[in-house]
Amino acid sequence: MKKIIITMLCIMCIGFAGAQIAKNPAPKLIKSPEVSGTGKVTFRFLAPNARKVMLIMDDAKVRPMQKDTAGIWSFTEQFSPDIYRYTFAVDGNVLPDPNNPMIKPLFKRALGQSLAYVPGPKTLSWEVNQVPHGILSQHFYKSDIVGDERDFRVYTPPGYNPNRKEPYPVLYLFHGITDETSAWTTAGRENVILDNLISQGKAKEMIIVNTLGYGAPEMLEPGAGPYGKAALKKNEELFVSSFIKEVIPRIESIYNVGKTKKYRAVAGLSMGGGQSLDVGLNHPELFSYVAGFSAAVILLDPDYEKAFPKLDASINKDLKLIWIAIGKDDFLIESNRKYKAWLESKNIKFFYQETEGVHSYNVWRRYLTDFSQLIFKD
Template sequence: MIRSIITIMLCLALDGVKAQSVQAPAPKNIHSPQVATDGTVTFRFLAPTAQKVMLIMDDGKPRPMVKDTGGVWNFSANFAPDIYRYTFSVDGNVLPDPNNPDIKPLFKRALGQSLVQVHGPANLSWELKDVPHGVLSQHFFKSKIVGDDRDMRVYTPPGYDPKRKEPYPVFYLFHGLTDETSAWTTAGRENIIMDNLIAEGKAKPMIIINTLGYGAPEMFEPGTGQRTPAAYKKNEELFMAEVFEEAIPMVEKLYNVGKTKEYRAVCGLSMGGGQSLDAGLNHPDVFDYVGSFSPAVILLDPDYTKAFPKLDESLNTKLKLVWIAIGKDDYLTPSVRKYIDWLHTKNIKFEYKETEGVHSYQVWRRYLTEFAPLLFKNK
């Protein structure tokens, strides 16, 4: 009996030793992205069984990654000082960097786009500096027009005084397709840019409003197949109604802002750029300043006389500024050039520029830096 007990105990002990010997190794601590002082960025992704991993950046060109003996895929290159969006394509599945907490969320998607910053000189407007900083706030509300619960992001400038005698000017800044209300702060660095411009005396203290740009959010429900011209038309019509009937009245109730057109500006990027043209050019009684970065005019009615039914040269006396810009290598540039030609036929006065760059926040941050100082010069 004693021998049997000893035998069982020895077997259990040996089994324990065996179990310890085959224990799974501890997970690897992957450092990604790693930014060197010379601007070299190394991206890493652990996927030992993957067949192909690609790095996808703002220019849309897949960059092949190389797997090391530990199953970690790597890509290194030198980048100019800026902030870059990126994801990994792992055997066709697109994912953000799981080792990087800096991310730009996407609307109605669990995953977003990772962000990496290569720091540069202090004169870059999006570099964090030792200056007074404004406040970012988030408001939630029920949209009776769209029928959903949504949010609004608000930037108030440093030293904002809700009781100031002179009301603050307000700048409505729209995001792009697939983005949500935080995009202009996460990827656009809107608040940091404004803090720096105000501290340098280049821009007037102003309040910035980031609204949710969807009047038909059901377009993003999986499997609905709602990305149609009719859906985009509904999206635009209901979004415009939500801006004028809900967002603007809410802002004027909550904040010390001017309630006449000389206190209002509107601008946006991509989808939001088309929306800002719709809002500003079709409502010159509401806004004095209109900006548009890489506008997706293709999402509006292809017949511009229907999209802008009252547009004529009388607009030139009603608006103080119409400012449009796009990157030369942006995929929307051909459609924007056609729209610019159409504006010329209507004798509309506007500023237009094409710069280096693609459809990315690298150009839009620079446009915001240039556009914001043009606003509210007399306020």
């Protein structure tokens, strides 16, 4: 009798659960982004009760989305082959695309930025080809200088040999503000770019290190407010100290890399571009190559004489290359032009380039492609 009652209860439970599922069906899945063979991209977001939905992209153009009778908002545009960051602003709340698994995480945030991939010819440096591939590794450590647990990521080239007689050179590559250590692989595709260039004989076999760019990570805590001068100064000073005293020694103890400036290059984008110029030009004894991609020099001391107290023309014999580039429509263009003029006034030799583009990985992938072909060649 007891067995019969239990069986009936189970049947009733299953029936009740089925009724609930029918009453509350699973969320509707939509295709977003939908990329056509010609590069036409349609972005979609399901929000039947939203009043306004906007598509937000790096170029800051206003892209209002339109809602259909099913409550799906959409926007369609033609794009050239590349990888684009985007989010949706839903009644003022900024969200990634819930239907797109391609995402670039943000530091101390649960939600990141979605990535729309528009395939192109295999000649593009960030397109995956049938070539030998390197390995990506993640390392964790306690920073005694910053006082937190953090990580750095490492790309080792195809066929990396820890016992090779000639040590490998290292490119220390910094990310931008709000990014975390995976940004140069998720959005920048550094590993794909180097795989391709190395296989083509255009770049030397090298290791790339992506370290966390915050000396004051509390700046990025939710509700921390705008970054003040004191916080920015602390962030920069502790970052540089941790990078030189903690990250570089760890890399040189774990990997088969050269331990002199001949084997070191430093570069970065945005905040990381300012940091790479800071650490590279203030420590020419440590590096031979320095690059700033859309460098946020505005985050440094605006008095460049204080930010670079020892910098003069003598650095021309210490560094093999200072490389600076920025997009013509980048919001940091004027600050970079002022910095360029200041370097010229100090008789510093450097390469400077303004290209088409905004503050985005669309230009930074190209800069990495160009810069990585110039380093460690002699």
